[in-house]
Amino acid sequence: MGRYRPPRRRGSPYITPEGEQALRSELHQLWKVERPQVTNAVHEAAKNGDRSENGDYIYGKRRLREIDSRVRFLNKRLDELEVVDRAPADTNKVFFGARVELETEDGDRVKWRIVGPDEFDVSQGKLSMDSPMARALIGKRLDDQISVQSPAGEQFYIITAIEYDGV
Incomplete structure (x- = not known):
């Protein structure tokens, strides 16, 4: 080998x-x-x-x-x-640097921040923009539903909040 x-x-x-x-x-x-x-x-x-x-x-x-x-x-x-040190022009959509709150089908809420692949840390709620979850989120708006394929099967989320630093 x-x-x-x-x-x-x-x-x-x-x-x-x-x-x-x-x-x-x-x-x-x-x-x-x-x-x-x-x-x-x-x-x-x-x-x-x-x-x-x-x-x-x-x-x-x-x-x-x-x-x-x-x-x-x-x-x-x-x-x-x-x-990337500024918010996008349209802060109602999910882009790089966004803090996103999602609601699961069970009503649980999870928060993620979309960051670069060099700084992601799932334990701190930082999600790489290259991950399947982030790719599903980018470009979506508030109250949009997304689906993500995971090892446990397809999971559905609803976007409940989008925030950017300095906005």
Whole structure:
């Protein structure tokens, strides 16, 4: 079994200002804080002699490769991202950055914010705009019904609220 992995489909190039700041903070943390510490630890471990059986050296080098890989990714990604920092002209429709409240068939209410693929976090109610749910929501209006195919089957929702930051 080889290490080849097919290339991932590129996500949408949009991001909120908060998401961009989080990526820049991660880049700073990795490059200015964590990498110098790991480099120093590898340097100290290398002084101990036989590197082939030196766990600190081996795992330190592995961590440096992980950090360098993530830094390269973040630098490339930040260059191609477009920060969306304003509400759309028609705030009655769901677009990128919208906070949407949905009602399920059972009467339960769920809230989502549609964000870029680099910042989604379902536990915080942030939904990637590339997800099936977000694709079903984009372009819809208040009181529209949407259907989303899920592993549990088709689910129906009604849009009960649409909000944008700064509006």
